Amino acid sequence: MHKYYQPDKETASREQLTAWQNKGLVETVHRVYENVPYYRKKMDDAGVKPDDIKSIEDMHKLPFLTKDDLREAYPYGLLAVPLHDCVRIQSTSGTTGRRVVAFYTQHDIDLWEECCARAITAAGGTPDDVVQVCYGYGLFTGGPGLHGGSHKVGCLTLPMSSGNTDRQIQFMTDLGATILCCTPSYAAYLTESIYERGLRDQIKLKAGIFGAEAWTQEMRHDIEEKLGIKAYDIYGLTEISGPGVSFECEAQAGMHINEDHFIAEVIDPKTGKVLGDGEKGELVFTAIDKEAFPLIRYRTKDICILTHEKCACGRTHVRMTKPLGRSDDMLIVKGVNVFPSQIETVLMNRGYAANYQIIVDRENNSDTIEVRVEMTPEMFSDELSTINANEKELVADLKSMLGILAKVKLVQPKSIQRSEGKAVRVIDKRNLYTG
Ligand code: DLL
Numbered sequence: 001m002h003k004y005y006q007p008d009k010e011t012a013s014r015e016q017l018t019a020w021q022n023k024g025l026v027e028t029v030h031r032v033y034e035n036v037p038y039y040r041k042k043m044d045d046a047g048v049k050p051d052d053i054k055s056i057e058d059m060h061k062l063p064f065l066t067k068d069d070l071r072e073a074y075p076y077g078l079l080a081v082p083l084h085d086c087v088r089i090q091s092t093s094g095t096t097g098r099r100v101v102a103f104y105t106q107h108d109i110d111l112w113e114e115c116c117a118r119a120i121t122a123a124g125g126t127p128d129d130v131v132q133v134c135y136g137y138g139l140f141t142g143g144p145g146l147h148g149g150s151h152k153v154g155c156l157t158l159p160m161s162s163g164n165t166d167r168q169i170q171f172m173t174d175l176g177a178t179i180l181c182c183t184p185s186y187a188a189y190l191t192e193s194i195y196e197r198g199l200r201d202q203i204k205l206k207a208g209i210f211g212a213e214a215w216t217q218e219m220r221h222d223i224e225e226k227l228g229i230k231a232y233d234i235y236g237l238t239e240i241s242g243p244g245v246s247f248e249c250e251a252q253a254g255m256h257i258n259e260d261h262f263i264a265e266v267i268d269p270k271t272g273k274v275l276g277d278g279e280k281g282e283l284v285f286t287a288i289d290k291e292a293f294p295l296i297r298y299r300t301k302d303i304c305i306l307t308h309e310k311c312a313c314g315r316t317h318v319r320m321t322k323p324l325g326r327s328d329d330m331l332i333v334k335g336v337n338v339f340p341s342q343i344e345t346v347l348m349n350r351g352y353a354a355n356y357q358i359i360v361d362r363e364n365n366s367d368t369i370e371v372r373v374e375m376t377p378e379m380f381s382d383e384l385s386t387i388n389a390n391e392k393e394l395v396a397d398l399k400s401m402l403g404i405l406a407k408v409k410l411v412q413p414k415s416i417q418r419s420e421g422k423a424v425r426v427i428d429k430r431n432l433y434t435g
Contacts, residue, residue: 004117004153009260010315014308017259017316022055024288025263029053029062031080032294038069038077039296056263060274064284065298070100070239079103081292091139092238102238103292109148111290115236115244115258116149122249122256122313123207123232125179127154130204132177134168134186135212136421137161141242142212146181149244155179162186162420165193173202180208184215184223184231185423188354191226205229211236211243213422214323214341218348233322239298240285246320251312254319262287264318265297266306269327280305282327283320301326331426333360334367336404340425343406346397347373350390355416361429370407371398377413 012020032039033050043049046063053061070078079086088104104112120131131150135142143161150157158171162182168190171177180187187210194200205227211234220231235255236245245262246255257264262285266275269282283300287293302323311319325339332338340358347356356373371394375382379390387410394408 004114004121004149006118007314010118010256010317012260012316014316018056020260021263021288025056025059025286026050026053028286028288028290028294028296032296035080036078038073042069059263059265059286059297062297064272065295067100067239067299067301074099075101078295079292080294081105086292089139090141090144090238090242100239102241104241105291108241108290108292111261112145112241112244113148113152115241115247115261116145117152118149118258119209119232119234119244119247120146120149120153120155120179122247123179123209123230124250125150125153125155125207129153129155129178130158130176131155131179131181132158132160132168132172134160134162134180134182134190135243140421141236141238142181142183145236145242145244146209150179150181165190169194169197169199172205173199176204178204178206180205180229182208182210183212183419183422184210184219185213185354185419186421187223187231188219189418189420191223192353195226200226203227207232209234209247214325215354216341216344216348218345219354222348222353235320235323237300237302239293239295240287240300241290245285249311249313249315253311254307254321256311256315256317256319259317261289264306264320266304267299269299269301269303277307277309278305280324283323303327331358331360331369331428333369333402334404336402338369338402338404342401343371343398346394346401347371350394350397351376355418356425357416357427358425359427359429367430368407369404370409372409372411372416374413374416375410379410380413 030050042063048061085105086103087106088109090102092100133143133146135146137143147157147159160168187208206229208229208231210231224231232248233255234243234247236243246257248255265284266281267284268275275281283302283304285298286296303325304323305321307319352373359370361368391408391410398406
């Protein structure tokens, strides 16, 4: 029944996992050195030859790969097989510079979909389930990845893609969707819309698989409670395959990284030094059994913590925390590091929905930060004095969370634009990185 709970792989001993990783790493390094001139040069420049890599103990000798490398090598420069062998491309949603394009052979697609199938199975999915996929289809990996995973598990798959909320809710109720796959911000929006239409009773959902953007525990609990489901986090990135690089199990205590396919390291983003379990740093991945686009020591910019501690579910694969921020999009406001997730925590703790925007600006050489958040519908009819008091309350909470003063503006319900994909939470008007 649970075809994609694969105990032989997912509960393999550490010795077995290490043996697979050693073999996969050595083979991959030799293969890319021979087939990819860009890698050969990178390794030559770093003074490392394929024979220097005998096991994962030698990983630290290999140079890191970054998004800049991908841009430089765009489009075919990192391809490790003839283009003729590829059957698909996917691409990131990047808005600056050249897009990142990832290539897949049929083997790579199967591997990726298997990861997504494991995620769906870990969320309780079986062939009896109806999986509604409202991640975007197309170049974005969200739709195609979960879609393929759902097929592999044998679920009835509703390939909705993003948007058209009325239609989403109609199919959800008419066809009795039991598992919802979308971004957490869209899940929050769908929840709100289901309540508005008075359709909560007609929803049969039991689980949600939400990822592709940061979300807090508070947001998880809110969605779980309102929809009566269990909400699972799922993580991934186009460069490594897409969603399913890691996923949550029923313990909801970190995401298991599919270690039989990907080696994970956490490094100090400044020095590149490899950090141990429990230490916070930048996540780095090496794909050990991909054919077309096998990235080695790819720096994700996602900040997180790994743990090899035993998980209650029995899976042995290492777990990562949800990304705690990005080493590159962390905001520095008045010299203080600010993560949008901290602001979200404050808002959710005070009962606001996750409809907010953070606007950072600079006036008279001094940074300003303003948080716009929608009033709850009850508040909308309150006196101005009450609204002012609520704003003041939030200012105080934010001050104690962030250590700096942030302006707060309560705006009318529904006035912040909803997202069907990844929400745009931060508007940084300072243009610190241009010119
Ligand atoms: O977002 C793949 C994906 C699709 C993951 C659907 C999960 C579900 P990219 O567009 O390449 O791929 O963006 C990758 O998104 O480096 C993280 O910064 C962020 N991200 C992905 N999953 C999570 C998550 C897809 N669960 C980038 N929590 C990554 C927080 C996430 N951030």
